[in-house]
Amino acid sequence: MKTYIALLRGINVSGQKKIKMANLKLMLMKIGLTDVVTYIQSGNMVFKSAGKKSHILEEKIKKGVADSFGFDVTVVVKTKMGLEEILQKNPFTKQEDLEAKRVYYALLKEVPEKDAIGNLKPEDYPSELFLITKECVYLNCLNGAGKAKLTNNVLERKLGVSATTRNHRTMAKLLELAEEN
Incomplete structure (x- = not known):
């Protein structure tokens, strides 16, 4: 199992x-x-x-x-193991960002096309830092998720893939539950 x-x-x-x-x-x-x-x-x-x-x-x-x-x-x-790898690869590990609930993971259902990745330009989202990988978009919403412009819907539209987003606390708790299971 x-x-x-x-x-x-x-x-x-x-x-x-x-x-x-x-x-x-x-x-x-x-x-x-x-x-x-x-x-x-x-x-x-x-x-x-x-x-x-x-x-x-x-x-x-x-x-x-x-x-x-x-x-x-x-x-x-x-x-x-896949969830553990996603958490380990998170580039936004400053304790103040994690504690302020600014770090999010948009888990991608499909791998985005290289051309689609070019649709997301950092200068279009000055209040958000992000890194796109084949299975996750790592987000640091500097002004909080409520004010973020780079939402799950925007990611899906720009990347042409389905996604679901969770905060760092939820992802860490899910890994903890998986380790206990």
Whole structure:
């Protein structure tokens, strides 16, 4: 059994796509995932599965959400090791930024095309620092996420890929839960 982390995009945000975590947990167990743990109300789960690849699990969870709750969501699944690598590669590690909740991770479902990466120019986002990799956009929102112009929707549009964004605290907690699982 391998430990995975799944992140759903856009559930329980502003009253949209509401899912109770207890119901989500039951659905995940119903589709064959084990040792399911959810974290906060925004679609973060840690679970175990035997012999599955991340993209297969993404589709299985996506279908389970559609069948059980009636809406389509983007699902990003990472292995425990994959999540650990993403956190280790974070270039924004100043304690003051982490404590001020300025550091975010936009996890990419697909690898963006090189041409698309050129659509994001640092001078267009002077209050945000960012680094784009094949699986994550690391963000440091200098004025806080609420004032950031480089939002998840902008990233998706400019890069031409699906993404879901989490803050550093959530990512660290998910890794902690994965290590305990």
